[in-house]
Structures are given as C-alpha cells and as structure tokens.
Amino acid sequence: MRERFLIGFDPFVLPFMIGMAFVLTYCIVGLVRVILQLSKADRRKLAASLFKPANAWRNIRDMFCDCLFHVKLWKRNPKLGYMHSSIAFGWFMLIVLGHIETFMFVPEKAGLFYYPIFFRYFMMMDNYSLRGSFFFFAMDFFLLVVLSGILLAMYKRIRSRFFGMRRTTRLSITDRVGLYSLWAIFPLRWIAEGFTAGIAGGSFMTIPINMLLKNFMSNPENITVAWWLYSLALGTFMIALPFSRYMHIPAEILLIPMKNAGLKVYHPRKGFALAQIYTCPSCGVCIDACPMSASKQNLKDTSVYLVRQIKRNNARRMNAMTDKCLMCGKCQEVCQIALQSYDIRMKIRERATYNLELNHGYLDSYQPSIAKSKVLYYAGCMSSLTPVTGRSVKKLLDAARIDWTQMDPDGGVCCGRPLILAGRRKEAEQMIAKNTAIIESSGASILLVSCAICYRVFKEEYALKGIRVMHYTEYFNELMEEGRLKLNRGALRYAYHDPCDLGRGCGIYEEPREALSRVGIIAPAEKERAMSVCCGGSVGSLTLSQEDRIPITQASVQNMLFSNPDRIVTACPLCHKTYSRFSPVKVVDFAEALCDGLEKKADKVPEAVLETVEL
C-alpha cells in the first residue's frame, strides 16, 4: 500500500470537511451550553460521577449497548434492533477500521480528518499482503452490514408494521434531508470504492462492481465524480445533523453520563432536559405506546412531537401538548433513551402562569377528631364516588380484626396530587401540611390508601415521620401472607389493571397480583405491568374533553379483555369509575374482588360465570 498522491489532498474532501467542522463546532458549543446551564451542584455531581470507576464503567457499557448495539431495541423487536445496530455499529467499525488502516499504512496522515474516510481514494495497492486483504475484506463486510441496515430502513418507511411499529414519526424537512443523505452515503461509498477498487484494491463488495462496469469505472474522470458525490452526501448529512433527529448520535454520548450521575430535570429546555431533547432520535416508539393514540387527532401530541416543539421553542404548542397529556408515564417506559417526558412536562406545567392564585388557608381551622388506632385509612376524594371501595376495605379490615379508623369519613382534604399534576405544586403545600398534621397526630403507624393517585403523592411528596404509607394492595397482600386475612379461592378470572400511578408511578406490580391469585385466577391483559394502558380518566390530562377520552377508555378496556376475564379489577377509584361506563364485563375494585374470597366458595363455578366464559 502506498499513497497515490503526494499532496494527499483533493478538493472533493471539502464538503466532508466543512460538514465535519460544522458538526464539531456545533456539538462543542452545545456541550458547553448544556454544562453551563446545569446548576453548580449538578455540575459537581456530574464531574464526580465521571471519575467514579464503577460509574465510568457503566457509562462506557451504556454507550456501547445503547449507542452502538441498541440492546433495548433488540429486546423490543430483533428486526428493529438489527436495523439500527447494523447501521450504527457497521458505520462505527468502518470509521474505526479506516483509522487503523491509516495508522498502519500512512501514520503521518493520521492527523487529517478526511484521510481515513477517503482512504481508498488516496491509496493504491502496490503489493498484496495478508494484512491488506484482511482490511479489504473487513471494510467490505461492514459496508455490507451497513447497507443491509439501510435497506431495512428503507423498507421500514414503507411498512413499519414489519418492525412491530404501527405508526412512525412524521419526519420534519431537516429530518428528511438527514435521512436521504444518510441513505445515500453508503451506496455512494460502495460505488466510489468500486471505482478505485482496481487501483486501491477491494474485496467481495467492491471488486465485483469494478469488474462489472470495467470500462465505465476505469475512466478517471468518473472516479472523481463518484468520490465527490460520496463526500457531498457526508457533508450534507453532517450539516443537516444538528437540525435533524440524527443529533441523537452525538447527544447520547453526553446524556449517558448525565443520566448515570442521577441528575434531575429542573427546566423544560435547559441543562439535563436539553441533553435529553437532543438525544431523542424521533423513533416514534412513544406514538404507539401513548394511550391518546387511540384517536388519530391526538397523534401529534405525543412525546416525540413535544420534543420537536421544545426544540423549536414553540410555547403555544408546547403548552397545549403538555396540558393534554394524561401523564401516564408510558412513553418514558418504552423510550429507548428513557427520555424523562413526565418530568419535562411537569416543568412546563409548573411554568404556566395563573392570575388567580389558590389559597387553602381556610384549612387552618379544620381539626377533625380521629379516634386513635393502628391503621389510619385515607379513602381520598374520588372514593366517595365509588362507595364500594370503602365498604369493601371495611369488610376486609374487619375480617382481619384490624384496629383501624377512617381519616375522611365525611370528606377530607385532597391529597394534593391533582393540583401538583396541574403544575401548581406551591399551592398544594397547605393541603399537604394539613394532611401531614392530621396523620401524624392520629397516632397511627400505618397510613392505608386505596387510591393510586393519593398513594403516589404520599410516597413522593409527604414526609410522614414514623408512619408507613401502604397502598391497600400491598397491605392486604401482606395480611394474607401473614395469615391474618384468610380468603377462599374461587373460579373467577380477574384481569388486573395496573393504575398508572401505582404501577409505573410507584413500581407496584406484584402485590396486587399475588393477592388476587389467592381469591381467583389472574387473566392477563394484552399489555400489562409497565406496559399497562391508561384508562383515560386520568386527572393528569388537563384539557382532554370527556368525548376525547372515550376512545382512550374503550381501547384500554379492550386491552383488559384480552383473555376473556370475568371481572376487570383495578386498584384506583378513578380507573374504576372510568372503566365502569364502557366495560362489557363487571369492573370491580381490588378490595371488592378480595371480598369475593370472604364468601364460602362452592366447588363448581357458578352458572352465571360459565355463561360469560362461553360468550
């Protein structure tokens, strides 16, 4: 191998060089901006984490797994995983191998950015070596890998269902420029290297091309044109990159250490959030995941589009999309980069201005008298509209001979979460303080909560000294485990719905299932646990109208009916109320379902149940 030209330069490298310079400058400026936007404490936290060996290792592992191998995508859908990792890893290998080649054969040119990229143009084969042929083969192999990925990517544009995606993101113009230039890069590289394969050598990909079109290919005029095109494609891609979704390629490298350092979103468009926003690859996985996608009109309001509007700083759309969101957290669960859309939205909501301030000072004089007991039961506002919850809880507690009192028999103070969800955290403080005072002075050691919404806020926002906050699914399961609550098992098939705030919000998936399996058979839903579908009634959405919620609820009910259950069980009064209107099978509260086990069970399944099964 030796150089073809002494000067080692040709004007066709300019588009690539301009693109490269642009991208690098952009990224460096962006990086500095993000770092400067971080609070001092966050910056220190980030720096410290970078030098902690365990963390550093995690960073590297995550970078490889997430950026190159797209492990999460493989898990989601192997075809999708292959498509992404073939392009990312293949390209990465092409670059790495190019550099190795340069280092090995022309170390003096290693400083030139363009040299490893256009290596085949500047070099010619003088002798055949094993070392050389290994590279010829390896380079062609990875080119093939990348090309196969590109081919799949093209197919995905036509048929996304093949990759397990019902809907894909509608691309912006810059996204399209990026996409088409990316698609063009590798075929052009193949052709360009095909031209020079006669001179610079090649392997199973490039040589056949060269042979096939010998006359055309050997014309030196055409050679430069091919390399110009290749360089232009690269240049275009890199110029478009910062304005397209491909910004995720460099941004993710920044995001991984930030995430591993445990930073928190404090502003919707600054610092950590900004890094996340640039890391969003607009893959559109969140579109399918979003329960709002049950109606077409909401598709444009999913997280991927929110990110786009945040980038554009379109405040009107940002607010509208944020206020519409159910805050179920599912997009975050499926997101490849774990974009903290919930936190970002919360920050957007918190920044909304209201002329009329809420004030709960009137609660000062509220002093309910609560009998002292071990367990204090807080039913919450919504439960008064599903009285069966309270009645069933009472039955179960009494059956287990628990010493308990209800905190809010005649209506109490709201837990504060609905207000927090509306972004008005400050205004919820008086309520939280009041509830804290009532609970702490009650002398109870367990605060029992039957509402998933309340439970989450008690866990996240309350500091209750010496009091264990328990959701009734946890508590009743514990009582059964300890043998204090004995229930009979029946033949009813229960489909358990994971309320958003209980499941994704607080990570409680197993306790309710364990408890339910003691009174009946669990009939799995199509999507459950972290993938569970919001019922549509969420107080998280501020603007969704009743009408627009209906398709969401109907889709969610369909999901629950997947294995023909006899009952849909939910552990949140809001889901209960929402489902009840649209479900063909009876919707019961978790406690109500457990109460089925209080009755003596007949050996055979009741007739009515059989009928439903047959249907």
Place this chain on the structure above:
Amino acid sequence: MAKDNVVVIGGGPCGIEVSRNLRDMGYTPILLEQQPELGGHLRKWDRLFPEGVEARKVLKELTSDLKGVKWFTEVNIESIQKSRKGYTVNVDTGMSFETKALVLTTGFKLFPAENKQEYGYNIYERVITNADLEQFFKTKKDSRIQNPKTIGFVHCVGSRDEKACNRQCSKVCCATAVKQASEIKELFPDATVYCFYMDLRLFGRSYEDMYLNAQRKYGVRFIRGRVSEVSEDIDGKLYVKAEDTLLGKPMKIKMDLLVLMTGILPGDSTRPFAEMLKVPTGEDGFFTPKDTILEPCVTKESGLFVAGACTGPKTIPETISEARATAIQVHKYLS
C-alpha cells in the same frame, strides 16, 4: 263492498291521517275543515323538531294521497244529531252527512299572547310569538325582525300559569324554543340569544342533542327564571326583567326581539262540541276520553271518537300514531 261513511271533524294532521287510514280500510271518510285549506297548524310551521324536518314536506306527504277521502274546507258545523243509527252532521253549506261513527280531531289553539299583558304583545313592536317566528322562518319577511343583536325567548307563555288560566304544561314549547333559538342564531350569528325558562321540559329521542347543540354550537344562553315584565325604551328596544334564579339575582336586559312561546289551549270548537255531544272535558278544557291509559281515542258516547291535540298537547308523531290507532278503533266499532 262499499263500506260506511265516517265523518271526521277537523282537517289537521290528525284528521287527515285518520281519514287516510279509514279510506285504506275501505270506508268513505268525510273530512270537514273550517279553514280554507287542510293542514291545521302544520301549515304555519317551517320546520319540526328535533331534526328540523320541513313542515311543508310532512304536510305534502300527508295530503299527497287523498283519493277516496271526501274532504270539504270552509265548512262550519251547524248541528249534530245523535240517533239510534249514529249521527247526522249538518253543516252551514246546507249539506248533511249521516254517519255511524264520528271522529273529532278538532285540535288546539295557541294561547293568545296579548292576554299576557305584561309581555306587551301587540303593544310593543318587537314582541312576537313562536307562530310569528315560524312565519318569518318561512317567508324571511317580518318588519319587526331587523337584524336583532339580542334576542330573548320566553318559555311558558300561557302555560303552567294559573294567572293565565292554564295550569298545564304545553309539552312542545320547550323543544320549539330550543329549536327556534338555534335557527335564529343560524340566521343572525352575531346575536346573543337568551332562553328564559322555568323548567326545561323537553324529552324524547334526540331532544337532548338538540338542547346540547343549542348550548354548545349556538351558544344560546339559558336563564332559569321567568320574565316578569317587558317595557319599551325610548329607542323602541325592549327592557326585559327576570330573575336569574340560579344566581338569585334580578336582571334586566335590553333586547331587540322577544319571542313568546305561546302554549297550547283547547281549540275554540272544543267546548261547543263537548256540549253538543256530551263529551266530558277536563278542567283544562280538553276532551276527556273514556280511559286515558287504555282507550285514549274512545269516548263514553258510542260511535264518538277523539284524537290528536283535542285531548291534550301532542307532538306531530304522537298525533300521527294516535290517528292511526283511532282508525283501527273506528273499524273495530263498525265491524
């Protein structure tokens, strides 16, 4: 085999439909109408709630096929004699008809709005009635309606009002008011339309949608409170006083147009016929049938039938059903 004559008195939708059905069963119905044309109040209406079907079309359908029905307009009944065989009906044109069965479909009249003096109908220029408004919808001509900006609808004018000597609900005016409020808003989109109601009594299939549409699509403002009095301002606009009973506040609105939803009273001929034929009437003045639940079209007098709005306020579909039911009752009686 030619079957008997049946005299039907009153050529509104009910009388027409009774006659048509009797004709289909082979009888010779004789339909007598006081007015120059058949159709009754339906002739004066533009559209019908809840879907807004054109009254003209309904009437056309009803009168399209009257072959075999002997109908006479501009006839007044002079006397009716009851004999063992049936009835002899003498009319002012000199004719008389023998019939075994007599059907009264004498209908209703609208409450004379001027009797509710405090609303100033016929005194203040811009006070009109629901019937006037229908006429305007039909012809788009009414000197009193000049691009109004504020329009009020007063429900229960002459209904549910002991002072107006009618304690009963007229049943159809709420739905008519909601329909008309929406229609007028469509004609004058810039106008603010208020409905003053005591109770909103519109019920029946898809009436609620009509109400919802009036609220959401047309932005009609419903005020729970009855208009107490109307007066005229120096510029000819109306001052309307009412209480918003849901807020507990008296209110006064300057209006360009006020529509009085006049209620339904028994027709003027109800009392003379009741006396002539000894059909009992209720305190409300409508004919009382033999059994209000099981035999709503039959009277205690043999061979005498009553149908339609002469036994109480009814919607058009209710009237049509009752007309068909009556035809069957007549047939059963005659065979």
Place this chain on the structure above:
Amino acid sequence: MIDFGYSLSKSRTLRIDNLDDSRFKALHKLEPDAYKCIGCGSCTASCSAGVFTELSLRKILLSMQRGDEKEYLNQLQSCMLCGKCMLVCPRGINTRHLILSICKICSIEK
C-alpha cells in the same frame, strides 16, 4: 351635599347588556364546553372544598356567563382541583380545565 342619614342604594339588578362578558368569551375559547352547563349543581354538591367553603362552580360559571363574576371569584381560590366535579358532571364538562382556565383569565381585584 346634605347628610340625610340615608342615601341611594346600589341596584341589585344585573344590567346584562351593560356587563362585560369578554372573560366568559375568552373562557369559551379555552374550554368550548363552558356553554354546556345546565346548572344542576352536581359539582357544588360533590365539591371537596365545598365542605369547608362556599365554593360553587355553578355560580362562578353562570355569573361569568352574565359578566358578573366578581363576587364569586374569590370562592374559586379554595378549590383543591381534586376533580370530583369532573366525574359527576352530567354534561361531561372538563371542570378542572374550566377552573384552570378561569384562573388564567380572571384575577381578583385587590
């Protein structure tokens, strides 16, 4: 001016046509269902804050529609936004959004 020991009192009568309902119109823009209220009072009856205060969403909404919400507006401050009213509304009005929108549009004059 002579002090007679009594004076003209302000009329309680709402002069609807003189009142400014622009705030209601703005509200209607934000929440088109604002017109759907039928004044049934379910929201008020079920209200969590209504246990402690005079809060009546029905009155606030109706008075806004009349352009005369001043006296009721401070009631809204006690709202906990719990959403019970949304669950009970027979007309399916998104009452929470209604309340938040009112908070955006209206302010209490001090």
Place this chain on the structure above:
Amino acid sequence: MIYKGKQKIWSDYQKEIPDDHWFYVRSCIRQNFFPASEVTFLRILRDELGKDIYETPHHTTCGGIAYHQECIPQETQMTIIARQFALMTEAGYENYACSCITSFGLYCETLETWHEMPEVLDRIRENLWKACRREFNIPKYLAHSSDLVYKFRDEIADRAKYKLVNKDTGEPLKVVEHIGCHYAKMFPSKGVGGAEYPYVLVGMAERWGGNVIDYPERRHCCGYGFRQYHVKANRGYSISNTHKKFESMEPYHPDFIVTNCPGCPYFLDRWQYVIAEQTGKTYGGNGYGIPVLTYEEMAGLVLGYDPWDLGMQTHQIAVEPLLDKIGVKYDESKKYEGTGGKPLPEPEFPMNIRCC
C-alpha cells in the same frame, strides 16, 4: 308602541261608574300634603258639574297605613271599614267613593274577602254592632275619586280654559302618569284599563290635550312602600326606587307627572329635592325638577282655577315652568298669600334644585 293594542286592553277593562249620588271619604294624608286637591274635587263635581257628593265629618281613617305596617290585624281594619259603610248606609247612599288609593285597595280587598268568605262578613257585622251599635250595607258601587274625574273628563274638557299643550310650540305636553300600586295591581278588574296599562289618568291627560309617555319603569312603585319610608333605616331603599323611576323617565323629558295616589305625588315631589341634594342631579330643564300634580290639580288647571287656590305653592318642585308652558295666568306675588289674609310662611330654598 302599537296604540291599537293598548286600546284593545282598555276596552276590556272598563268598569261601571254611576253618574251621581256618591258618599265621599277623604284621605288621611292628602289633606296635609296636597291640601286643596280634595276641595278641588268637590268644587269640580258639585259646583261645575252639579253632582250630589255627600261628606260626613264622622268618617275616620280606613286603617290602611297601620294595616300595611302590620300594626293592626285584618279583622280590626275590616271593622273600621264596616263603620265607614255604616255611615254611608245611615246617610242613605249606595255609591262609595274614596280619595285614597290605599283605602281603595283595602276596600276592594275587604269586599272580596267578604264575598269569598261570608262568615267573615257575619263576624264583622257582629264586631261593629258590639263596638258601636251600627249596621251597614255593602256599597253597590265602589270607586276611587279619580274614576269619577275620569268619567267626567269630557264634561271637564267642554268647560276647559286651557289645554295640556305647550302654548309656544303647540305640541302636546309630555305627561308621565303614575298610578298608585293599590289601584289595580291587586284587582286588575277594579281599575279603569286594568293593571298593566291603566287608563284612568291616561284618559284624562289625553282628553285634555296631553300626550302620555310609556317609559320602561312606568309600572314601578313610587318608592313609598309604607315601612320602607316610615322606618328610617329603610329610607335609602325607598328613595332608590324613586330614583330608578326618574332615571328611566329622564330621556323622555316629561313636562309633568300626574298621579292618583296620596303617597306617590308626595314622594315623587319631595324625593326630587333629596336626590338633588345627594347627587346634584335634577330632572326637569334648567335646574328645575319635574312638577308632580294630583289629577284634581291637573283638572283644576285645565278648568282655569288659580294655581294658588289649587295649593300648588305647597309643592317642593316649582310648578311655574309648567304653568308658563300651558300659559296659565298666575300672580307670583300671591303665591304665599294664604287664605283669609293670613300669609303662609315662605320656604327656604334648597341648594341644588331650583324651586322658583
């Protein structure tokens, strides 16, 4: 305004008013507030028209003010009325005319009560007998004295010296007519023209050349409202109602107000001064108020009686601008001359309203 519509209503509400032979009772308060009105009534009917009107100094109050302030029970009040009827019966009359609207309303109410509940009538007869050994017949006809003037409006027009017309422009004067609430609002059929569009004063004003205006608050109470005025704490409420009426009639620029009730002219007249002192606002032209007349005063003016004989110097609001408009001749120097050579005390003049 559709005049025909009103005419139809007026034709529906006509009441029978006999021609002659009336037993007449005066009002408690009118004799003080408008001291010459009742005298003028008698002068017109007796002297001008030659009617037989009987009066007795033995009659008392009807008890209305006390009754409407819930100071005396209905039975007591009915017995007082029964005594008046006894006086009528003793004098041999059957037609009863009263000068006061409160009384008229009360007589209507009492007669209606006796009609509906004869047992009450029996009890009242017994009461009266026990109290003063008197017996009575129920009057055959009951009228308010304005009904009588209304009835003879044509006769008065025939004898008229002046018309209710602006002598300079030839335009009819713009008249606000105000009917006492108790005249027909309780029993529409007992009033000429009914309750909504009463005709009794309209008939007079129009017959004598005036033009009646229909302003939005025409039906509203003058503001007196018994307790609303008598209890000082409520007086702001009383004047507010009067104020509402003036605000409503202001755009029409009325030339004068005519009333048929004791309280109404008093409050419409006096409150204009108080409103002017409180708000600085006056409703007549040039800083004057709107003159308020009783129907007797209006009739007297038309017949050419001396305004000072009609007692118009006792008005708060100056009547001179009105007299000038009509062209009534009057001697300004004799305004406070008084009868029998005893001069009347001259009033102080207020700050904010021109009174002369």
